[in-house]
Amino acid sequence: MKIWVDADACPVAIKEILFRAASRKAVMVTLIANHSMRVPSSPYIRFVQVESGFDKADDAIVARVGEGDLVITSDIPLASDAIDKGALALSVRGELFTKENIKARLNIRDFMDTMRSSGVEMGGPPPLSQADKQQFANHLDRILATIKS
Template sequence: MKIWVDADACPKPIRETIIKAAERTKIPCTFVANHVIPLPKRLNITMLQVESGFDVADNEIARRVRENDLVITADIPLANDVIEKKAQALSPRGELFTTENIKSRLNIRDFMDTMRSSGVHTGGPAALSQADKRAFAGHLDRILSKYGQNNKQ
């Protein structure tokens, strides 16, 4: 397992949670962004800086992700690509994307995109809440614990 982080829009508190988890579990973790992200110097925590541009980081993650990897992203199309590769996708708000929910999430995203392009102001996402942070940390811990248990067998 490797953890991939779509780091361009990853909130700092979530990034800190990921770093702590990677340090604790020693699982390789790569933050992918088009700008430098300050990270601690650890052998298993790396930064992959990509060129600026629409979906460049997402495309790089989709290209590199392998079965059983974990991708942290709020990007629904990237989450769909990840699931199709039999990897896991978790949003920074703690939503675990699955084969059961990803198609409806894509439909909602496409509908909202259509609304915005027709001039309807849909607003942005709400601020990251304590409940979001707890949901994320809980899902991350369960995924990494399950990986650790499976790895021992």
């Protein structure tokens, strides 16, 4: 299993959890973003910078992800593409996207886009809470427990 991170919008606290997990489980974590960022020096952590542009990082992840890999993203279309390729997808809030729930999530996302396009003020997501971080870490641990170290 490889872990692919949609790093442009990934909170620092989630990256830190992933960095610790990479070393602990000896699993490759690759962050992909269209702006540079620092990552710890580790044989298990890589950073790939892609050109700026709409969905360039998402496209790079989809091109690289394989069956059985894990994608960390809150981007619903990217999660759907990862699932279509046989990967797992986990949001930064610890929600596991699955074949069973991704279509409903896409429908909700599209509905919200339509509402925003019509001028309805929706506001953004709430800040990442301690409970969100704990849920993410717990779900990540359960996923990583299924692979051999």
